[in-house]
Amino acid sequence: AQSVTQPDIHITVSEGASLELRCNYSYGATPYLFWYVQSPGQGLQLLLKYFSGDTLVQGIKGFEAEFKRSQSSFNLRKPSVHWSDAAEYFCAVGAWGAGNMLTFGGGTRLMVKP
Amino acid sequence: EAQVTQNPRYLITVTGKKLTVTCSQNMNHEYMSWYRQDPGLGLRQIYYSMNVEVTDKGDVPEGYKVSRKEKRNFPLILESPSPNQTSLYFCASSFDGKANEKLFFGSGTQLSVL
Numbered sequence: 288a289q290s291v292t293q294p295d296i297h298i299t300v301s302e303g304a305s306l307e308l309r310c311n312y313s314y315g316a317t318p319y320l321f322w323y324v325q326s327p328g329q330g331l332q333l334l335l336k337y338f339s340g341d342t343l344v345q346g347i348k349g350f351e352a353e354f355k356r357s358q359s360s361f362n363l364r365k366p367s368v369h370w371s372d373a374a375e376y377f378c379a380v381g382a383w384g385a386g387n388m389l390t391f392g393g394g395t396r397l398m399v400k401p
Numbered sequence: 402e403a404q405v406t407q408n409p410r411y412l413i414t415v416t417g418k419k420l421t422v423t424c425s426q427n428m429n430h431e432y433m434s435w436y437r438q439d440p441g442l443g444l445r446q447i448y449y450s451m452n453v454e455v456t457d458k459g460d461v462p463e464g465y466k467v468s469r470k471e472k473r474n475f476p477l478i479l480e481s482p483s484p485n486q487t488s489l490y491f492c493a494s495s496f497d498g499k500a501n502e503k504l505f506f507g508s509g510t511q512l513s514v515l
Contacts (some may be wrong), residue, residue, distance in 0.1 A: 296441065323504075328508070328509075329508055330405070330506030330508045330511075331444075331493075331504070332506070334504070338501050346456075366469050377443055377444065381501060382500055383503075389446075389500075389504065391436075392443075393441045393442055394441075395474060
Protein backbone atom coordinates (compact mmCIF):
# COMPACT_ATOMS: atom_id res chain seq x y z
CA ALA A 288 0.00 0.00 0.00
CA GLN A 289 1.12 3.53 -0.63
CA SER A 290 2.04 6.02 2.08
CA VAL A 291 2.99 9.67 2.31
CA THR A 292 5.15 11.41 4.89
CA GLN A 293 5.33 15.13 5.46
CA PRO A 294 8.16 15.50 7.98
CA ASP A 295 7.38 19.08 9.01
CA ILE A 296 4.19 19.60 11.00
CA HIS A 297 4.66 23.37 11.29
CA ILE A 298 6.78 25.79 9.29
CA THR A 299 7.09 29.54 9.82
CA VAL A 300 8.59 31.79 7.16
CA SER A 301 8.82 35.53 6.73
CA GLU A 302 6.80 37.19 4.03
CA GLY A 303 8.90 37.43 0.88
CA ALA A 304 11.13 34.52 1.85
CA SER A 305 11.35 31.32 -0.15
CA LEU A 306 9.49 28.20 0.89
CA GLU A 307 10.03 24.49 0.55
CA LEU A 308 7.63 21.92 1.98
CA ARG A 309 8.84 18.36 2.04
CA CYS A 310 6.95 15.28 0.92
CA ASN A 311 8.17 11.70 0.74
CA TYR A 312 6.09 8.88 -0.63
CA SER A 313 6.18 5.14 -0.75
CA TYR A 314 4.65 3.37 -3.72
CA GLY A 315 5.73 0.43 -5.84
CA ALA A 316 5.08 1.94 -9.24
CA THR A 317 5.11 5.38 -10.81
CA PRO A 318 2.85 7.43 -8.59
CA TYR A 319 0.39 10.15 -9.27
CA LEU A 320 1.37 12.97 -6.93
CA PHE A 321 -0.64 15.93 -5.74
CA TRP A 322 -0.36 18.95 -3.52
CA TYR A 323 -3.54 20.35 -1.99
CA VAL A 324 -3.93 23.49 0.11
CA GLN A 325 -6.49 24.04 2.85
CA SER A 326 -7.12 27.63 3.86
CA PRO A 327 -8.73 28.23 7.26
CA GLY A 328 -12.37 27.16 7.24
CA GLN A 329 -12.20 25.91 3.68
CA GLY A 330 -12.05 22.62 1.88
CA LEU A 331 -8.98 21.44 0.04
CA GLN A 332 -7.97 23.01 -3.25
CA LEU A 333 -5.64 21.40 -5.78
CA LEU A 334 -2.36 23.29 -6.20
CA LEU A 335 -0.65 21.02 -8.70
CA LYS A 336 -0.23 17.44 -9.79
CA TYR A 337 2.37 15.20 -11.38
CA PHE A 338 1.64 12.20 -13.57
CA SER A 339 4.54 11.85 -15.97
CA GLY A 340 6.92 13.82 -18.16
CA ASP A 341 8.70 16.91 -16.94
CA THR A 342 9.59 16.38 -13.30
CA LEU A 343 9.16 20.06 -12.46
CA VAL A 344 5.51 20.98 -12.43
CA GLN A 345 3.94 24.38 -12.12
CA GLY A 346 0.77 25.02 -10.18
CA ILE A 347 -1.52 27.81 -9.21
CA LYS A 348 -0.59 30.75 -6.97
CA GLY A 349 3.08 30.63 -8.04
CA PHE A 350 3.82 27.20 -6.56
CA GLU A 351 5.93 24.51 -8.17
CA ALA A 352 6.98 21.00 -7.19
CA GLU A 353 9.74 18.69 -8.29
CA PHE A 354 9.40 14.93 -8.56
CA LYS A 355 12.60 13.09 -7.67
CA ARG A 356 12.20 9.38 -8.18
CA SER A 357 15.58 8.54 -6.65
CA GLN A 358 14.60 10.24 -3.41
CA SER A 359 10.89 9.32 -3.51
CA SER A 360 10.15 12.96 -2.96
CA PHE A 361 7.79 15.58 -4.31
CA ASN A 362 8.70 18.81 -2.55
CA LEU A 363 6.64 21.95 -2.95
CA ARG A 364 8.36 25.29 -3.46
CA LYS A 365 7.57 28.94 -3.82
CA PRO A 366 10.22 31.63 -4.41
CA SER A 367 8.50 34.38 -2.43
CA VAL A 368 5.79 33.71 0.13
CA HIS A 369 2.82 36.02 0.59
CA TRP A 370 0.81 36.40 3.80
CA SER A 371 -2.18 34.83 2.04
CA ASP A 372 -0.21 31.59 1.64
CA ALA A 373 -0.69 30.82 5.33
CA ALA A 374 -2.62 27.56 5.27
CA GLU A 375 -2.24 23.83 5.69
CA TYR A 376 -0.66 21.92 2.84
CA PHE A 377 -1.23 18.28 2.05
CA CYS A 378 0.77 16.02 -0.20
CA ALA A 379 -1.07 13.02 -1.61
CA VAL A 380 -0.32 10.01 -3.75
CA GLY A 381 -2.84 8.46 -6.07
CA ALA A 382 -2.64 4.81 -6.94
CA TRP A 383 -4.60 2.55 -9.22
CA GLY A 384 -7.05 0.53 -7.23
CA ALA A 385 -10.72 0.27 -6.60
CA GLY A 386 -11.72 3.65 -5.31
CA ASN A 387 -9.21 4.32 -2.55
CA MET A 388 -7.77 6.82 -4.86
CA LEU A 389 -5.72 9.14 -2.68
CA THR A 390 -3.52 8.67 0.33
CA PHE A 391 -2.73 11.90 2.13
CA GLY A 392 0.20 12.92 4.23
CA GLY A 393 -0.32 14.36 7.71
CA GLY A 394 -0.13 17.94 6.48
CA THR A 395 2.21 20.89 7.06
CA ARG A 396 0.84 24.05 8.60
CA LEU A 397 2.50 27.14 7.16
CA MET A 398 2.60 30.37 9.12
CA VAL A 399 3.82 33.59 7.51
CA LYS A 400 5.44 36.33 9.57
CA PRO A 401 5.00 39.91 8.41
CA GLU B 402 -21.03 27.32 -9.90
CA ALA B 403 -19.52 23.84 -9.66
CA GLN B 404 -19.39 22.83 -6.04
CA VAL B 405 -19.67 20.23 -3.33
CA THR B 406 -22.02 21.29 -0.56
CA GLN B 407 -21.91 19.84 2.92
CA ASN B 408 -24.31 20.49 5.78
CA PRO B 409 -24.16 21.32 8.56
CA ARG B 410 -20.94 23.29 8.88
CA TYR B 411 -20.73 22.68 12.63
CA LEU B 412 -22.43 20.02 14.71
CA ILE B 413 -22.33 19.29 18.41
CA THR B 414 -24.07 16.17 19.61
CA VAL B 415 -24.04 13.64 22.42
CA THR B 416 -22.90 10.06 22.47
CA GLY B 417 -25.39 7.69 20.89
CA LYS B 418 -27.62 10.21 19.16
CA LYS B 419 -27.91 9.34 15.48
CA LEU B 420 -26.88 12.02 13.02
CA THR B 421 -26.54 12.54 9.29
CA VAL B 422 -24.16 14.83 7.45
CA THR B 423 -25.37 15.63 3.97
CA CYS B 424 -23.24 16.02 0.85
CA SER B 425 -24.37 17.10 -2.56
CA GLN B 426 -22.49 17.85 -5.80
CA ASN B 427 -23.74 19.59 -8.92
CA MET B 428 -21.09 18.39 -11.38
CA ASN B 429 -22.66 15.08 -12.38
CA HIS B 430 -19.67 13.25 -10.88
CA GLU B 431 -19.71 9.49 -10.66
CA TYR B 432 -17.29 9.26 -7.74
CA MET B 433 -17.92 10.56 -4.23
CA SER B 434 -16.02 10.00 -1.02
CA TRP B 435 -15.94 10.88 2.66
CA TYR B 436 -12.80 11.72 4.60
CA ARG B 437 -12.08 12.60 8.18
CA GLN B 438 -9.24 14.93 9.10
CA ASP B 439 -7.44 14.64 12.40
CA PRO B 440 -4.35 16.58 13.51
CA GLY B 441 -1.15 14.94 12.33
CA LEU B 442 -3.00 12.19 10.50
CA GLY B 443 -4.03 14.08 7.38
CA LEU B 444 -7.19 12.94 5.65
CA ARG B 445 -8.29 9.35 5.94
CA GLN B 446 -10.96 7.88 3.73
CA ILE B 447 -14.11 6.58 5.40
CA TYR B 448 -16.26 5.38 2.50
CA TYR B 449 -16.44 5.98 -1.21
CA SER B 450 -18.91 5.42 -4.00
CA MET B 451 -18.09 4.76 -7.64
CA ASN B 452 -21.68 5.22 -8.78
CA VAL B 453 -25.30 5.09 -7.68
CA GLU B 454 -25.96 2.14 -5.36
CA VAL B 455 -22.23 1.26 -5.34
CA THR B 456 -20.40 1.99 -2.10
CA ASP B 457 -17.32 0.55 -0.47
CA LYS B 458 -15.22 0.92 2.66
CA GLY B 459 -12.18 3.14 2.85
CA ASP B 460 -9.48 3.03 5.49
CA VAL B 461 -11.56 3.90 8.57
CA PRO B 462 -15.19 2.80 8.03
CA GLU B 463 -16.02 1.59 11.55
CA GLY B 464 -18.98 3.42 13.08
CA TYR B 465 -20.10 5.00 9.81
CA LYS B 466 -22.67 4.25 7.13
CA VAL B 467 -23.30 5.80 3.74
CA SER B 468 -25.85 5.54 0.98
CA ARG B 469 -25.91 6.56 -2.67
CA LYS B 470 -29.47 6.51 -3.88
CA GLU B 471 -28.99 9.44 -6.23
CA LYS B 472 -25.94 10.48 -8.19
CA ARG B 473 -25.68 13.92 -6.62
CA ASN B 474 -26.09 12.97 -2.93
CA PHE B 475 -23.87 10.96 -0.62
CA PRO B 476 -24.89 11.32 3.04
CA LEU B 477 -22.71 10.14 5.91
CA ILE B 478 -24.59 8.52 8.77
CA LEU B 479 -23.36 8.00 12.31
CA GLU B 480 -25.90 5.70 13.92
CA SER B 481 -24.40 5.84 17.42
CA PRO B 482 -21.73 8.52 17.57
CA SER B 483 -18.90 8.23 20.05
CA PRO B 484 -16.35 10.82 21.23
CA ASN B 485 -13.62 9.29 19.06
CA GLN B 486 -15.62 10.37 16.04
CA THR B 487 -15.07 14.01 16.94
CA SER B 488 -13.31 15.24 13.83
CA LEU B 489 -13.44 17.44 10.75
CA TYR B 490 -15.24 15.68 7.92
CA PHE B 491 -14.92 16.35 4.21
CA CYS B 492 -16.97 15.15 1.30
CA ALA B 493 -15.27 15.04 -2.09
CA SER B 494 -16.16 14.12 -5.65
CA SER B 495 -14.50 13.54 -8.99
CA PHE B 496 -15.61 12.67 -12.49
CA ASP B 497 -15.17 8.90 -12.33
CA GLY B 498 -12.72 8.15 -9.55
CA LYS B 499 -9.56 7.52 -11.49
CA ALA B 500 -6.35 7.89 -9.50
CA ASN B 501 -5.12 10.81 -11.62
CA GLU B 502 -8.22 12.95 -11.24
CA LYS B 503 -8.65 16.13 -9.30
CA LEU B 504 -10.88 15.87 -6.28
CA PHE B 505 -13.39 18.60 -5.50
CA PHE B 506 -13.93 19.11 -1.78
CA GLY B 507 -16.72 20.50 0.29
CA SER B 508 -16.01 23.10 2.98
CA GLY B 509 -16.08 20.56 5.79
CA THR B 510 -18.22 19.67 8.79
CA GLN B 511 -16.74 20.06 12.25
CA LEU B 512 -18.33 17.42 14.45
CA SER B 513 -18.03 17.29 18.23
CA VAL B 514 -19.41 14.29 20.10
CA LEU B 515 -19.74 14.87 23.84
